Amino acid sequence: MKGNLPTFLNASHAAPAAVYMLLALSTLCIFNMIYAVQPLPFLDEIFHIPQAEKYCRGLFREWDPKITTLPGLYLLSVGVLMPLSTVLRIDVCGTYALRMTNVFACFANFYIIHNIQKRLYPERRDLDSSLQDLLSAVNLTIFPVLYFFTFLYYTDVIATGLILLTYLLQLDGRTLLAPLTAFIAVVVRQTNIVWVAFIAFLSISHVLKLHVIQCNSRLSPKVVRSAKYLQVLLDTLLRTWNRGFTSRAQLANNILYSSAGFIVVGLCFLGFVLWNGGLVVGDRSAHQAVFNIPQIFYFSLFLVIFSSPYIVGCVKQVLVSVIKHWKLVLVLMIGCIIIIHFSTYVHPYLLADNRHYTFYVWKRLYESHFLMKYLLIPVYIFSAFSVNQLIKETDMTFQIGYFTFISLCLVPQKLLEFRYFIVPFLMLRLHICLKAWWQLIAEFILFFCINASTVYLFMTRTFYWSDSEEVQRFLW
Template identity: 40%
Template sequence: MAALCVATAATAYLGLSAAIFSAMSGSQPGPYMDEIFHVPQAQKYCNGSFLEKVQWDPKITTPPGLYAFSLGLLSPLGWMLGLPPSERCSPTLLRLTSLLFSLGNFYTLYLLTCRLHSDTKLSTPQQLLQALSLALLPVLYFFSFLYYTDAGSTFLALLAYLMCAHGRHGAAALVSLLALCFRQTNVVWVAFYAGIVVCQELDRAWEEQRSKKDVSPSDRRARSLWQSWLQLLRFGLQWLRSPEAMWRALAPAWPYALPLGAFLAFVVANDGIVLGDRASHQACLHFPQFFYFLVFTLAFSSHLLLSPTRLRDSALALRRHPAAALALGALGCLLVWRFTYVHPYLLADNRHYTFYLWRRALGWHALARFLPVPAYLFAGWVLSEALRAKSPFWRAGFAVCVTAATVPQRLLELRYFILPYLVLRLNAPVPSVPHLLVEAALHLAVNLATVHLFLHRTFQWPDSADLQRFMW
């Protein structure tokens, strides 16, 4: 019965996606936006130029994993269809690889939901609706119809996570290596998977130490947050001073040394992380990116955002800890003041929704960027509560990885938040079926609206005859 439900859901997902794919490729048959770099580069691989020295487009920042995959898929497919070599990697067929990855994302999200919540009695519809809602995340789903790295990079990162969750760390390391060939920043999530393995041993040792002290559950709840973190800090320092304990925790994670070592070798050989366009992709300490991620995640988690209980609990927390709230608010304002960066791309390209988000919400006045600080605090509190069931080591590791994945980015780009969002949602409690239905419907509505804008609300720049289209 479960297999039939999965097949039905996958067929419906593929049918919807195929209809949108046909409409978008029919309206925009030629390369658009970043496709003007990716498509010609992929076509060089398809026509066999990779056997020689391929001239790399200096505007492309990511490795050629996507192009190699397209070659492996479309060359035999084109041969079977009787297409000449020049037509086997047309923009439409290249986009087909993103569509296939999108279907893979849906199924992998379903498998991850089943695995990570195996101790919870979830119904098959609940598992499928969770996967459907996450796969329909508008920022991810939109790029299932364009030749971008997002769908493939996300699929491989999720597949590596699935292997890790099943304890198949050798397979996870190999898939992680492939994920790095799509996007370098996936190294953060490779480190996260290794950290999960380490956390399992730390959790065991932590619980063992606490049980020896014979502390009752009521006493544990009575402890202040500050006391709990001090105890954790003492435990961490004690662990670092014990080579035997460190080896016991790190040894199971050794397979991840392969992708992490390969990444370090790449950085040394390449003299940096980015391949091309380095001037526009310089790392910085853009701490508000973490705040943007919090709001983004809450905005696309309607079961949390629309919950009266969350609002009531946050008000109670504020009443109980006013000094902490004021201190965090002051810190947030300081980080916004000193570490907000505005990338030239954000101000120059009016085809992206972030252009209007910045101009109308954050950049219309010098003080406007401080107004959302309370929203950042609320989002941070709600999301931390959603992860309360995870161990403190897991939560700390996740926070570090989200920071590493977002803060160094100078450009406000919502696609940077896709993987952190998915990992958080996969590890938070699965919402009820009614909540998931509402969320999936909202995601679908946003997707249909963005597709409509892309197809029908075109415009032109004064210095170009090409049609311009709105997109994420």
């Protein structure tokens, strides 16, 4: 065993370095190929890049009213590029450099994801598990919807990275740094407040879990992962309340210590919403909140595709669960039919912009036949049972929180947009316990093929609109 230790240590350091270099080189290669064919701002970049360039020139009071997000992305970019311009004595704040900030954010995301996995599964310390975690981190870094926007100046890569960093810091118990990165995440994208709230929820849940374990020394991991834990938690809280002021104050102090920073971020966000008169800055006409429950259904179909290597491994258990709970399935099917019939929203952007994949998904899948949106209901239900199976090894509080906060994130959105699914997918995937190499390899192949196809289509399958001379390209 001792003789193998140096070999393990060398492999544990050399493998991440080698993988990191391969990821960096391939990403930079793709970045330069995309820049070569599309050096000018494309799609939403026509708003983001000029705004960032104004900030680089110190014009912080000038704002494009068509931009709907807070200026966090531009401030972070300027914070990096302005000092660099000063050192190099040239203006580097152009399309190339602004896009490059997302490339470095992509590299940072790999590091963050890898370390989150280490915190979530500290028992996975042998060489085989470490290599699995490394490949898993690569897979999540190149998750197609996220990875593609590494090559354009969009908010997704940095906004997602900040949420992941906040989660990592929360797992490490950094009660000051985690709220700070959470605040920056919200300034980059307002809807990140949902995931900040989720992380705060997990932080409080962890405090309560430690309190329950302290009061119930025989509490097993199996109970913590089952509905029985909720009853144990309630009983423990009632006992704590009955013990008097000291016990209550100590528990309240522990909860406040872990969540005070997140509460401050929440209060600041509430103040912003009240001052701004809403969540969206700039043009609000296309971003009205609705009650769009079918968004959960679309996300479930998305999950079936991108989680397929893991869903395949639990099909038998899912089918057994579906048969066992057939009455629930019947109720869910009836509910889905009613919801789809009476509350399906179609955003004008979805039908107007044929550059996005969602345009073709909607046209060729949901509008191909009037019954198609109902025929997909079994897939939605299968996906719901599959997700439940995939995260059954997490705490019950995580399971409840996950389903609650994905609803808060997706249901108010009228537009079907795959980018809204990035953080919900990553949060699910991070909590899937890895067991089989074939699943990781299949996932890598799936993501690699989708990325290759997406980049190929963007670079080569160009087209033109009748009312514009600018080249158009396909993208997420």
